[in-house]
Amino acid sequence: MQNNHLIDVEKLVMYFPVTAGVFRKKVADVKAVDDISFHIKKGETLGLVGESGCGKTTTGHCILQLHEVTSGKVFFEGTDLVQIKGKSLRKMRRHMQLIFQDPFASLDPRMTAEDIIGEPLLVQHLDKGKKYREQVYEVMRMVELEPYMAERYPHEFSGGQRQRIGIARALAVRPAFIVCDEAVSALDVSIQAQIITLLMKLREELHLTYLFIAHDLSVVRNISDRVAVMYLGKIVEITTSDALYSNPLHPYTISLLSAVPIPDPVVDRTRKRIILVGDVPSPINPPSGCHFHPRCYQAIDICKEQIPELRNLGGEHWAACHRV
Amino acid sequence: MLTIKEERVLEVKELRTYYYTDEGVVKAVDGLSYHVKKGECVGLVGESACGKSVSAMSVLRLIPYPPGVIEGGEIVFKGEDLLQVSEERMREIRGNRIAMVFQEPTTSLNPVLTVGRQISESLELHRGMDKESARSESIKLLQLVGIPDPERRIKDHPHQFSGGMQQRIMIAMALSCDPELLIADEPTTSLDVTVQAQLLEIIANLRAERGTAVIIITHNLGVVARYVDRVNVMYAGNLVETGPTEIIYAESKHPYTLGLLASVPRLDSPRKVAPRVIQGLPPNMAHLPTGCCFSPRCDYAMPECKEERPVLEKVGQDHYRACFYEAGKLRR
Numbered sequence: 001m002q003n004n005h006l007i008d009v010e011k012l013v014m015y016f017p018v019t020a021g022v023f024r025k026k027v028a029d030v031k032a033v034d035d036i037s038f039h040i041k042k043g044e045t046l047g048l049v050g051e052s053g054c055g056k057t058t059t060g061h062c063i064l065q066l067h068e069v070t071s072g073k074v075f076f077e078g079t080d081l082v083q084i085k086g087k088s089l090r091k092m093r094r095h096m097q098l099i100f101q102d103p104f105a106s107l108d109p110r111m112t113a114e115d116i117i118g119e120p121l122l123v124q125h126l127d128k129g130k131k132y133r134e135q136v137y138e139v140m141r142m143v144e145l146e147p148y149m150a151e152r153y154p155h156e157f158s159g160g161q162r163q164r165i166g167i168a169r170a171l172a173v174r175p176a177f178i179v180c181d182e183a184v185s186a187l188d189v190s191i192q193a194q195i196i197t198l199l200m201k202l203r204e205e206l207h208l209t210y211l212f213i214a215h216d217l218s219v220v221r222n223i224s225d226r227v228a229v230m231y232l233g234k235i236v237e238i239t240t241s242d243a244l245y246s247n248p249l250h251p252y253t254i255s256l257l258s259a260v261p262i263p264d265p266v267v268d269r270t271r272k273r274i275i276l277v278g279d280v281p282s283p284i285n286p287p288s289g290c291h292f293h294p295r296c297y298q299a300i301d302i303c304k305e306q307i308p309e310l311r312n313l314g315g316e317h318w319a320a321c322h323r324v
Numbered sequence: 325m326l327t328i329k330e331e332r333v334l335e336v337k338e339l340r341t342y343y344y345t346d347e348g349v350v351k352a353v354d355g356l357s358y359h360v361k362k363g364e365c366v367g368l369v370g371e372s373a374c375g376k377s378v379s380a381m382s383v384l385r386l387i388p389y390p391p392g393v394i395e396g397g398e399i400v401f402k403g404e405d406l407l408q409v410s411e412e413r414m415r416e417i418r419g420n421r422i423a424m425v426f427q428e429p430t431t432s433l434n435p436v437l438t439v440g441r442q443i444s445e446s447l448e449l450h451r452g453m454d455k456e457s458a459r460s461e462s463i464k465l466l467q468l469v470g471i472p473d474p475e476r477r478i479k480d481h482p483h484q485f486s487g488g489m490q491q492r493i494m495i496a497m498a499l500s501c502d503p504e505l506l507i508a509d510e511p512t513t514s515l516d517v518t519v520q521a522q523l524l525e526i527i528a529n530l531r532a533e534r535g536t537a538v539i540i541i542t543h544n545l546g547v548v549a550r551y552v553d554r555v556n557v558m559y560a561g562n563l564v565e566t567g568p569t570e571i572i573y574a575e576s577k578h579p580y581t582l583g584l585l586a587s588v589p590r591l592d593s594p595r596k597v598a599p600r601v602i603q604g605l606p607p608n609m610a611h612l613p614t615g616c617c618f619s620p621r622c623d624y625a626m627p628e629c630k631e632e633r634p635v636l637e638k639v640g641q642d643h644y645r646a647c648f649y650e651a652g653k654l655r656r
Contacts, residue, residue: 051516051517051518051519052487052516158605159372160605161605188371188372188543188606189371189543189545189584189587189588190371190583190584190587190601190602191371191605192587193587193588193589193600193601193602194601194602194603196589197601215516215517216517217517217591218546218588218589218590218591219589221589221591222589245591255518256517256518257591259517259518259520259521260517260546260591261521261544261546261547261549261550262546262549262590262591262592263545263546263548263549263573263585263588263590264549264573264590264592265549265550265569265570265573266570266573266574267592268546268549268550269549269550273521275518275521275522275525276518276521276522277470277522278472279486279488279489279519
């Protein structure tokens, strides 16, 4: 572990049991996250992409200890979060916050903006009285909401403004690390651009570290320093943002990138496209060997038998594929 | 002139669909005109609540009343004004000659019927097939949209399919009667990019094979660039710009279109270039500004923009825009 790492994830495994029958006997496991390791440096933004059901949200939740992980370690500035419980874990939570996907479902409709934003301060016993209100107004200004809106209820805000409330709530306790779970996916493009610009500005001003989870590769590219690509609970490729987009190595990354349409008819219609066949297989019973082989256009015999390890391919570029 | 007119599958003229709510009259669609030629793919683009879905629902007369009313205009489909015909006639057209793929497959499919039943329903109704031939036709359709093992899957219920599979079933249903016009309302919005690519490829192939005209309603400008021949950009219930896809992307002449294009992060643009942002929010449709609806958010707004509403005017070959600002001075 190096000193400049804020988050270190080692061999993280998260299985959810599938039960059946009256006695809820365990019959199988959903292998949501299956032995992944990575780190996030201080002040860095790591993008995490993949199709739905690949385990990217679960990974975020595991880092924040919202699930009891099956095995593995999650270090936050050298402290293993998996080992600590109760009060000391609650104290650590102050430093790590989460921004949710759906700004319509994630805010309590019966609380005012001020109550929503200030709640973490009360939970963490941070600011009280006059200081409480000052801090709420301060973070509201940071996310470009006016303090006079503090008395309003969520339904009085637009989608973009609600997402700003969600960001303000995360910022209220002055965290060092924020997991943005599909934070802009539910928004219109023009609003999406506003929120991304805001997140980038806050990162500079407050020296934040982000784990930016999204399925939209073009959004991730813009904000991330490094990007990890997940498929069925495993990281298949992780590298700097520039390298991933200019020189993707894993066949899954390549096809994922080629599926994203570019908003320019001249460029897009001349681009080579790889259309993946089929859907993502079930994580209860993933394919043998490389999980991607049934959909892979480069699969050979070894791919069916052996699980490829994440290998270093020079610099910060790692990929898990037999063919590269 | 007549020959050009005959090519048109659909012509929407001055369509006005209003909703009467407690807050006031919401002019969801206000004087919208556009047309779709045979075999053409037209994109309706805009932010949420700009009236793009309402305009499509109006074409099929599926606006819930109350509160919605189609106040005026014409919707000419193959020479017939759909706003004038009887409800029986409309039922013959709906799902048969004009088909629609809805945004959310999960809520659009009937959860208590097997997918086979749902597809064969329209085959029996519109094409007069008996049960047996409708069944075999349904299997063929499921195969066409790429559902593996259709003989077995036809007996399954919607919840046994993934989101992408459900949307394929919606497309199979829409295609069952070989429609002349297919309206796809945000067909891939809730789906992963890989599945999105699969589905749009299916629609594109069918269009090439059968010559079906397609209207794609979307907010994704990438999808538009890839599949659409003509782009109609909507803002607050009306068109602000329309033209061939290449022209709109290369030399748009409306500040809103330019703003939309600039706010999309692109895979091929230099990184660290933050997307340019359109300030502010879309207007409250119950209280639209008097002048140009986009003027409160527009960088170029002039005093006259606040007073008078611009109308579509020709700015190039088949290219129209509604804006007062001098086109040559717009920054790209």
